[in-house]
Amino acid sequence: MLQTFYTILLYLFQPLVWLRLWLRGRKAPAYRRRWGERYGFCAEKVKLNGIMLHSVSVGETLAAIPLVRALRHRYPSLPITVTTMTPTGSERVRSAFGNDVYHVYLPYDLPCALKRFFDQANPKLVIIMETELWPNLITELYRRDIPLVIANARLSERSATGYKKIGFFMRSILRRITLIAAQTQEDGERFIDLGLQRSHLAITGSLKFDISVTPELAARAVALRRQWASRRPVWIATSTHEGEEAMILAAHSELLRRFPNLLLILVPRHPERFSTTQALTNNLGFTYSLRSSGEVPSLETQVVIGDTMGELMLLYGIADLAFVGGSLIESGGHNPLEPAAHALPVLMGPHTFNFKDICQKLSNAGGLITVNDTTSIVKEVTSLLADEDYRLYYGRHAVEVLHQNQGALQRLLSLLEPYLPQRSNSSI
Incomplete structure (x- = not known):
């Protein structure tokens, strides 16, 4: 019931969303472009049966760069689609990877938009950076039996307190997530307190440490x-x-x-x-x-x-x-x-x-x-x-x-292996 109410509100708020995008476009014109992608219209911009990784904006995208590069090396035959929500995140993806990955905006958390998007992408695995818990997105992936991993996950005490106010709803959402790879034990325990099954939790450390100066x-x-x-x-x-x-x-x-x-x-x-x-x-x-x-x-x-x-x-x-x-x-x-x-x-x-x-x-x-x-x-x-x-x-x-404090990347890659095709010796 709560998810239905949430979805109805999202549909009702769409005119305000359009207004906000238009107003932000006064200073950043990129906000007035590519609106179709925000509603799942991405034909020929994504490729079927690959890996999808979502990083909401610049910070998460930077943390994801070593992960995406490692996935491309390990699974060269799988197309990778990186989604973001902001133009700055989008620009960072293009700057880091060029044409080596597909890139679109992640659709808003509307059932029709998500259905349209996943009909066109149909990924083998979805990875979400940090903690973007979109109920309809999680539900759609669960319905399609597509594994969902929350990578580099963190959950502050303040956010956890807010989520506890809708505890029953959060429990139902968390139990549809395949795996949460948390940055710290403290983050992990907060997810457990909200209803995540301990068997669906791993502690990997922070991917942000896995950067280097080439x-x-x-x-x-x-x-x-x-x-x-x-x-x-x-x-x-x-x-x-x-x-x-x-x-x-x-x-x-x-x-x-x-x-x-x-x-x-x-x-x-x-x-x-x-x-x-x-x-x-x-x-x-x-x-x-x-x-x-x-x-x-x-x-x-x-x-x-x-x-x-x-x-x-x-x-x-x-x-x-x-x-x-x-x-x-x-x-x-x-x-x-x-x-x-x-x-x-x-x-x-x-x-x-x-x-x-x-x-x-x-x-x-x-x-x-x-x-x-x-x-x-x-x-x-x-x-x-x-x-x-x-x-x-x-x-x-x-x-x-x-x-x-490095090593989170290798730990995460090991956790992802069961959800992806077996690698050939040449790609290890």
């Missing part, structure tokens, strides 16, 4: 650093949200008094905010350039605005230290392991609940520094830039945490 990427970063700032200190602030750029730029203004040749690379989280960040940087009187322009920063350039997609790991490779945004405001923070992979000291604000376990590991090991405001940013960045040993200490411990 030799090709390292070489590109070294070349770009020589071109941009061979004799200049560089710090980078990434995934920043509204309000954070102003704090970062205020800190940079103070830091320039101590380090006059310091270069800041500033990368907003969302592409629709590139122009507002540029305007703010200009209004505050900084000399700046845009990464998209292709210009080499001059010695007078104080800020480079990272207004391109798919280059974050490359830009980290240019820097001496990194601030990761979404953490000075109550957004929960973004992934600190990407700069850690480059052995960079990592600074974040106090709001890191999206990466609670990861940030705790980094902090305990001396790989993460918490800052609260402009004053503390200036203090910590000054210390890191002025003392190379101090900077290397934090960077070394950050990358050690990354290496010590």
